[in-house]
Amino acid sequence: MSKNESSPASDFIRNIVAEDVKNNKNGGRVATRFPPEPNGYLHIGHAKSICLNFGIATEYDGGTCNLRFDDTNPSKEEVEYVESIKDDVRWLGFDWENRLFYASDYFEQLYEYAVQLIKLGKAYVCSLNNEEIRKTRGTLTEPGIESPFRSRSVEENLALFERMRGGEFVDGAHVLRAKIDMASPNIVMRDPTLYRIRRVSHHRTGDNWCIYPMYDFAHCLSDSIEKITHSLCTLEFENNRELYDWILDALDVDCHPQQIEFARLNLNYTVLSKRKLVELVQGKHVSGWDDPRMPTISGLRRRGYTPESIRNFCERIGVARRDSTVDIALLEFSIREDLNKHAPRVMGILRPLKVVIDNFPEGTVEELDALNNPEDSAMGTRKIPFSRVLYIEQDDFMEDPPKKFFRLAPGREVRLRYAYYVTCVNVVKDGQTGRVVELHCTYDPDTRGGSSPNGRKVKATLHWVSAHHAVKAEARLYDHLFVKENPNEEKDMDFKTNLNPNSLKITPFLVEPSLADAVPGARYQFERLGYFCVDTVDSSPSALVFNRTVTLRDTWAKIKKKQ
């Protein structure tokens, strides 16, 4: 990780950890874990949790953060997901070293714990069906009804549970339940299910098991087995904390981690729920989990985001217990900040307007020097060919410019970046449509490089590309995935109706020749247009594809809007 990342701002969780270390709780140890379920790809919300958990661990000598797959529900989980999750965590810049774990590694141990709970008279096999359990759970305001199987003897429970494991029963015939309190005001405590029968092969344990532990049972015990000190999770698990503590107390384990909840990340103009992201992928509303419009780590990576920018973003948003929605502009700020410092500058034209330099000799080519990054002279210079016929951006010319427009116009002189001052002397229009199709300019040979010996000023500098030398490429221009700040605003409407039909615009792109050998993943700033990266999936040397990561800040666009 880069050293110039400022030390993390403090937050309530770091305060708790610091206090615990000060008081020598857990012998001063700090051990966290990032526990994803491998049922989807990681998104920017997970990045917040990853940065928190791994971040805290690295802030203490000997602090550790485990990567643990919470793979207790084989019907939803796949290896493809575990691989992508490992890739994403690594890419973000974190290292779990030799601490890669799976809840499924503990299945045998977990089973033993369950047996122990039965022996303690704190768990029983319930033979009510799904529907009956639901009906007897009670409601928010009414207590539940105790299961008729609640009083089975320890022996009977032991025998039944063993037979459940042995595969003697069909799915749903029995479950193992904790014997707690059907009248608890906390519904989670009304004899929660601990184990269910599921004849599904597991991506790691295959068909070894036909009973699988529930989250509440597996999670706290996995934390305990791994000697986690601080078990950080999101707010919706707050109600489950009572059960987390109950199980660990009932089993009298020697490590009882502290669960601390924080608010999950919400971002405007997108969705961050795995269920909804799966829906977008499976419904083909995007090209896949790594579609550059997706808020997934793999989507952001393909879009051109850097790990550092995401880490900085996560640091800036903070950690608190309040439900909140972060402005996506903050994410965009984070990537601009990083790329401004590191991305080489190049030129390319999105909407070409042909320009002929009348007084520039036909057939000659000049090689001009251009800075690779004005922010960093160490990045050197490159040569750009200049010739008689060029392309500039259509937006950079107006025949009848308004007050504040200071780009090219008839009779006006502007600078072509790193080249010459040019003056527009003639406008060629299409006879039918009246559209401007070509400009004729003259150049001032004394302004080579872009400055005039007599100190004459111009009000604009345009990017350009030599027509004969330009490389034809493709640009993919992305916009917000949704048109609404909160796509879930209308709760009874499908969030997909708020999808932005213009979230992707594909357009030809004429780029300077130095880009001919651009490699997949390379990031650039196309001057005055934005930051782009070479697509890692669809780009090839003969057909370059550039993804627009984010535009540059555009104050001219703001001025235009106001007028």
Place this chain on the structure above:
RNA sequence: UGGGGCGUCGUCAAGCGGUAAGACACAGGAUUUUGGUUCCUGCAUUCGGAGGUUCGAAUCCUCCCGCCCCAGCCA
């Protein structure tokens, strides 16, 4: 109408009884061979509301209002 949480600038977020940090956004201005960057400047007399305690309250107490989570054999 049970239980658990949360309400500080447009958006995040510090603050923990001594008189409202910071970031993004926004608005001005300066510098600029990117209308980019950088640099200044401005941006909550007020902390969901009402009472109370106190010399002093965003911080403590009371009541009220609003929002979120929980009734999967999901996590």
